[in-house]
Amino acid sequence: MAKGKSLDELTDPVFYILVALVEPRHGYAIMQYVEEETEGTFKIGPATLYTIIKKLLDSGLIEAEPDSEPRRKTYVATNYGISKLEEEVERRSRMVDLATIVLQTRGRKGQ
C-alpha cells in the first residue's frame, strides 16, 4: 500500500504539508496555511509543494478528493498518513525533550 523508501523520518516541508492535510486542502491553500501558521517563518514554494504532493500520493500518505471547483485539486491525509504523522510528532517530541534536558544539565557545571 506504499512504495516509498523509508518514511521513518519526515522532513520539515513534508511534516507541514501533512499537518495541513489533516483537513482537506488544495495545493495553493497548503502554501497559504503553512505561511500563516508559521507567521511567515516557513514558506513552501510550488516546486517543493508539488514534488512532495506527488511523493505523498505515491506512498499512500495522502489521497486526492473531489473538489467543486474544477481548476483545483484537493488532497487529504489517509489513515496511514495520520498515523505516520502521529509517529513523527512523537519522534520530534522526543528530540525536543532530549535537547531540553541536555541544555538544562549544562550550566550547572561539574556535578
Add this chain to the structure above:
Amino acid sequence: MAKGKSLDELTDPVFYILVALVEPRHGYAIMQYVEEETEGTFKIGPATLYTIIKKLLDSGLIEAEPDSEPRRKTYVATNYGISKLEEEVERRSRMVDLATIVLQTRGRKGQ
C-alpha cells in the same frame, strides 16, 4: 563570525550533532552518543558526521578543543551554537504543538 547560508532551520543530523556537542566530544563519540540516545533508531555515519562537523566549524556553531589523546579531535558547541540550538528547540516545539492541536481537533468532526 559565521559565513554559512541560513541556519534558520537545523536538519535532524545537525540537530543531534549539536545536542551531542553541548558537552565536549570527539567525532566517534558523537556517533555513539546519538545511537545510544535514540536507542539505535537514528544513526549518523562518518560521511554525514564529518561533512556536518566541517559545516558547523565554518559557521561558528562549534569549535575545536584540545584533547589529551593525540589521535582524537574534540569539538564543543560555542555560545552561538547553544543559542542556535535553543532557537531550534523552540521551533521544533512549536511544530509539535501545532500538529498536536490539529490532530486533536480532528476526530470530533463537524463543529
Add this chain to the structure above:
DNA sequence: CTCCTTTATATCCATATTTGATATATCACT
C-alpha cells in the same frame, strides 16, 4: 607475535531533497 575488533578520522560518489525561476491559465477587479 599475529589476528581481529574497536576506535578514530576522512573522502568519494551516488542518491535524495529542496528550491529559485519560469510557465501557463483562470478569476476578480478596475
Add this chain to the structure above:
DNA sequence: AGTGATATATCAAATATGGATATAAAGGAG
C-alpha cells in the same frame, strides 16, 4: 485591457545525506 491573486506544474541547480571505502592505531585473544 491590465493588474494582482489564485492555481497547478516543471526544469535545472543547489544542498543534504549516506553507503562504501580507505587508513591507521590501540587492545585483547589465542
